[in-house]
Amino acid sequence: MEKLKCIIVDDEPIARDIIESFITEVPYLELKASFGESAKALVYLEENAIDIVFSDIEMPKFTGLELAQSLTNPPVIIFITAHRNFALDGFETGASDYLVKPVRFDRFLKAVNRAKDYLLLKKTASVHQINSDRIFIKSEGKLIKILLNEILYVEAQGDYLKFVINGGSYTTLGTLKAMEEVLKLPMFFRVQRSFILNLEAVRSLNGNMIELIDGKNISVALNKKEELYQLLGIK
Template identity: 65%
Template sequence: MDKFTCIVTDDEPLGREIIESFVKEIPFLTLVGSFGDPVEALLYLQSNAVDIMFSDIQMPKINGMELVNALVNPPVIIFITAHRDFALDSFDAGVTDYLVKPVRFDRFLKAVNRAKESVLAGKTPKIQEARPDRIFIKSEGRLVKILLHEILYIESQGDYLKIVVYEKTYTTQATLKSMEEILDKQLFFRIQRSFILNIEAVKTVTGNMIELTNGKSIAIAVNKKEEFFTLLGIK
């Protein structure tokens, strides 16, 4: 039997618990995340492939519509809300189904079967199959949009990342590995354990030192030099 991964996003704990209990009753569903904060769901989906998302619409910080629109390649979406007024907009946004609280299990199962068919038909590609041109990060309590081509470099600082974009610097809680999986490997290169740089930001290379267009100098690891020069087209 095919297994389908899913997440639940709802700021109301009881709402999440009900949907989680429904998911556990369906053998072909695997719950991989449950979020009371839609921003956390957004950050998770930027670096993890998920087949189906069950989401409330009215939530703090960003609502369900904004969450879906912020994703480059969203999973199959089933909205679950106490309000009927959003139904038309939901289907215009490509949502597979729209359930009104309180949700009956038989109606939930019907929506899940419809979502399963959408996944099997390939209507929603996996997130990793397409490289986004932007990401959203959580920095200083805000959700910040960053255009990837504007990033000069990313530096690991323990459990946090420093992302330098021209004159601005953002700090967010994430790993360099998770960021590396998102970025286009033709544009970004991990030159050492703690740094990923945008190769378009390289100004000069002197020995093992790279100077970026903003004046920042970074040493390249010896075992990375040959691969980096190949990426730059240097023989």
């Protein structure tokens, strides 16, 4: 299976080292970055697609709970804490699990297996590609046909995807990461964490803001801007 991309957020270097060593023992996990400050992790998460975040709760300036609450489309979050009484607060922010320090490998593995099963469930059965020009999505209890050239954009909304087409929209369970395997170049481009655009739907550009033909304004991630301009033939 495709590896699940992870990051670690903890102000204690030893704690980060332990989780890093655990990740290397799990074949389906891939560590993409490790942060000692949650504010830096937030910037990274806004511009990069990550499957699992291992985050300490208690951190100076910007806590793990505040990090989770700041994310518009959060990945799976597994909190790490030295205090069991913080667990309830963690679950209220949408965390999938919590690990108590010192973290045992067997407990770590149980948490990531649960996260893996959840992510696999999200990726399957909600979107069906029939051929190269159309898909069917499960929405409102039925299968709805959408022609790819009708799609203006797809927006991630928590565990769901919103497909906006000419004349309407539909919502279904799924992830943008899974949709990138269906909505590809040269027609579609993921401009930031929460949006995949049909390049033909772009009406105008102003700095890092995109206006679409339906009037929707979307920001482009800084690390995607140059590629977007090139795809649109702008030098």
